[in-house]
Amino acid sequence: xxxxxxxxxxxxxxxxxxxxxxxxxxxxxxxxxxxxxxxxxxxxxxxxxxxxxxxxxxxxxxxxxxxxxxxxxxxxxxxxxxxxxxxxxxxxxxxxxxxxxxxxxxxxxxxxxxxxxxxxxxxxxxxxxxxxxxxxxxxxxxxxxxxxxxxxxxxxxxxxxxxxxxxxxxxxxxxxxxxxxxxxxxxxxxxxxxxxxxxxxxxxxxxxxxxxxxxxxxxxxxxxxxxxxxxxxxxxxxxxxxxxxxxxxxxxxxxxxxxxxxxxxxxxxxxxxxxxxxxxxxxxxxxxxxxxxxxxxxxxxxxxxxxxxxxxxxxxxxxxxxxxxxxxxxxxxxxxxxxxxxxxxxxxxxxxxxxxxxxxxxxx
Numbered sequence: 604x605x606x607x608x609x610x611x612x613x614x615x616x617x618x619x620x621x622x623x624x625x626x627x628x629x630x631x632x633x634x635x636x637x638x639x640x641x642x643x644x645x646x647x648x649x650x651x652x653x654x655x656x657x658x659x660x661x662x663x664x665x666x667x668x669x670x671x672x673x674x675x676x677x678x679x680x681x682x683x684x685x686x687x688x689x690x691x692x693x694x695x696x697x698x699x700x701x702x703x704x705x706x707x708x709x710x711x712x713x714x715x716x717x718x719x720x721x722x723x724x725x726x727x728x729x730x731x732x733x734x735x736x737x738x739x740x741x742x743x744x745x746x747x748x749x750x751x752x753x754x755x756x757x758x759x760x761x762x763x764x765x766x767x768x769x770x771x772x773x774x775x776x777x778x779x780x781x782x783x784x785x786x787x788x789x790x791x792x793x794x795x796x797x798x799x800x801x802x803x804x805x806x807x808x809x810x811x812x813x814x815x816x817x818x819x820x821x822x823x824x825x826x827x828x829x830x831x832x833x834x835x836x837x838x839x840x841x842x843x844x845x846x847x848x849x850x851x852x853x854x855x856x857x858x859x860x861x862x863x864x865x866x867x868x869x870x871x872x873x874x875x876x877x878x879x880x881x882x883x884x885x886x887x888x889x890x891x892x893x894x895x896x897x898x899x900x901x902x903x904x905x906x907x908x909x910x911x912x913x914x915x916x917x918x919x920x921x922x923x924x925x926x927x928x929x930x931x932x933x934x935x936x937x938x939x940x941x942x943x944x945x946x947x948x949x950x951x952x953x954x955x956x957x958x959x960x961x962x963x964x965x966x967x
Contacts (some may be wrong), residue, residue: 609674610645612738616706617641617653617669623751624656627758634762635659652692652701664765666693667702667709672735677705678790681783682925683932686710690717700765706741706750707733708786709757711764713773720937721780725773728782729757777945780933784950787929788848794916796840800833802915813839816909843909847883849950851930853900854890856943859936861893866931869924876914879923 621639628636640655652666668689670677676685680703693701693714702711713725731753733746740746763769774782803810817823817835821842826832851867858864865886873882887901913919935943 606647607645609671609738610647612671612741613653613669614641614643614645616671616741619747620654620669620750620754623754624758627755634758635765636664636758636762637661650692650695652689652696652698654704655696655698658765663696663698665700665702665761666696666698667704668692670703670705671738672706672740673737677738679786679925679929680705680708680710681786681929683929686712690714700761707731707735709753711761721776721934722937724776724779726779727773729753776938777942777949780938780942780946781949783929784848784852784946787926788844791848791913791919791922791926792837792840792844794918794922795844795913796837798916799836799840799912803836812908820909839909840913843913845950847910847913848926849947850883850887850901851926852946852950853897854886855930855933855935856938857890857894857897861890863893864890867927869920869927874920876911876919879914879920880911 618641621641624639628634628638635658637657637659640657642649642651642653653669654667655663656665658664668685670685679685685703689701689703690712699713699715700711701714702709704710708731709729711727711729716723716725731749733749735741735746741750760769764772799813803813814825817825817839823835823838826835854867858866867886869879869882873879884903887903891898891901891903
């Protein structure tokens with residue numbers, strides 16, 4: 604879909620949201636909100652937020668960016684570029700609160716605390732539980748009813764936040780990191796799943812290897828019904844991506860202690876699966892050499908059949924470059940060891956904890 608068409612769909616969706624919210628505010632005078640404005644400009648360099656909510660004295664209290672599912676900008680409501688854009692627009696308009704929303708999930712931020720440390724920020728995620736995949740999905744009757752119900756519930760809760768009746772709203776630091784990271788990693792997981800499914804259908808030898816890895820290495824029961832196989836492939840993609848992604852996080856944590864370790868960045872010249880594998884293996888080898896430790900975690904020279912599969916999709920380099928870019932805003936020096944340990948404990952599969960557990964997590 605062309606960018607102009609995507610923007611037209613966004614404006615149409617925002618107009619429906621405006622009508623639902625305006626109707627809610629009219630019927631419920633106890634809510635402190637008066638009206639909603641939308642941005643109808645088609646330009647990519649818009650200076651005003653897509654949705655702007657005003658209180659009854661006509662002061663702007665909430666502004667945010669709306670992106671549709673199935674579009675490049677709608678993959679991740681935590682994407683650093685999207686969040687920064689939403690923040691700057693809200694800051695310019697002096698709205699205390701701002702949000703990003705890809706329809707599947709809305710993330711609410713307190714703008715006045717955005718430049719504070721990880722421990723002082725106020726951020727809350729609202730998952731609509733829709734799992735929409737395309738821009739057209741938002742217009743389905745059942746979906747519209749769910750979105751309207753969410754809007755009603757959201758503004759009731761947001762009224763409590765604005766009034767101060769709910770002062771302790773927001774996620775804990777580790778919860779925020781985990782939800783953001785889960786959102787970032789969803790793209791590589793999706794691409795890896797697509798590759799595994801297509802490759803297993805077209806290559807009998809690969810299909811046999813994949814089934815053997817699932818059964819012997821992971822101990823899974825291999826079910827070849829269409830739905831059962833799809834679920835297994837999705838599970839495999841998630842497993843290999845998360846094992847690798849935890850190494851990325853661990854590398855960033857180690858890098859805070861060793862100044863000679865460089866930030867992980869994929870240059871435009873890194874494109875092929877071999878390029879990606881070589882780049883990360885070299886970086887992990889450097890981490891082992893500089894630290895004199897962590898070989899069991901990084902194990903760059905260990906032969907691993909499944910690991911490199913995360914780089915096989917044609918768009919893998921772009922996706923992993925995006926993941927690394929989204930890790931940049933996090934200052935790992937300010938993340939306490941107990942918080943980092945909680946992050947690893949919740950992200951790592953039990954079978955992987957023996958690698959990471961001795962450094963940050965307990966084994967229970």
